[in-house]
Amino acid sequence: MASPISLQSKAHWSAVFSLFMGVxxxxxxxxxPVSLLTPIAHDLSITEGMAGQTVTAVGVFSVLASLLLSPLSQGIDRRRILLAFSLLLVVSNLLVAFASSYGVLLAGRALLGICVGGFWSLAPAVTLQLVPPRDLPRALSIVYAGVSVATILSLPLASYLGHLLGWRNVFLATSALGGIMFVWQYAAMPSLPARPGNGFQNMFALLREN
Structure with missing residues (x-):
């Protein structure tokens, strides 16, 4: 039987750019938060070191999500999972924007970590299903360009807007960006059936290989 990749003859470029938006x-x-540690710490009466742990929390939960997503989501349409992560991004940033305590702040960041790890683990495989093989290098370069764009723009822009509007409004703006991402993916992303071979058994088999 031909694989889903070889059956793909039409490139879904709008869906590819929605992945770029997601990244x-x-x-x-x-x-x-790296640009907003001082105002976050002052507003919530915590130290800047504690505020900095919100970045660490994202990394910890992203690792867990990336490892567990595929085995736990076998048989689920990848389009539905991506849309769920887009909504979760909105929720996580709203939690941070309206956080009244350090615990709520960390909870919002933990949700974001799940989004980051899950989205990253799906993005390459989803891209494979969105374009024919000849367009794959171009599609992957578009998706991964989101890393460079975000890295270059997010920190100085967040610092400027945080000084101008307050750190909570920066996270509200990021939540709005997630809402745009959800609408775009909902409109552009085709059905993406899960591919077999992503269970825990396969994961442990890879670990046993020398």
Whole structure:
């Protein structure tokens, strides 16, 4: 039987650019606290070191999500999972924007970590299903360009907007960006059936290989 990749004859470029938007939004949301540690710490009466742990929390939960997503989501349409992560991005940033305590702040960042890890683990495989093989290098370069765009723009822009509007409004803006991402993916992303071979058994088999 031919694989889903070889059956793909039409490139879904709008869906590819929606993945670019997703990567940009997630990376920006992950790192913008670096520019806002002082106002976050002052507003919540915590130390800047504690505020900095919000970046660490994203990394920890992203690792867990990237390892567990495929085995736990076998048989689920990848389009539905991507849309769920887009909504979760909105929720996580709203939690941070309206956080009244350090615990709520960390909870919002933990949700973001799940989004980051899950989205990253899906993005390459989803891209394979969106374009024919001849367009794959171009499509992957578009998706991964989101990392560079977010890294270059997010920190200085977050610092400027945080000084101008307040750190909470920066996270509200990031939440709005996630909303745009959700609408774009909902409109552009085709059905993406899960591919077999992603269970825990396969994961442990890879670990046993020398």
């Amino acid at each position: 940009t939004s997630l990376i920006a949301a992950e790192f913008i």
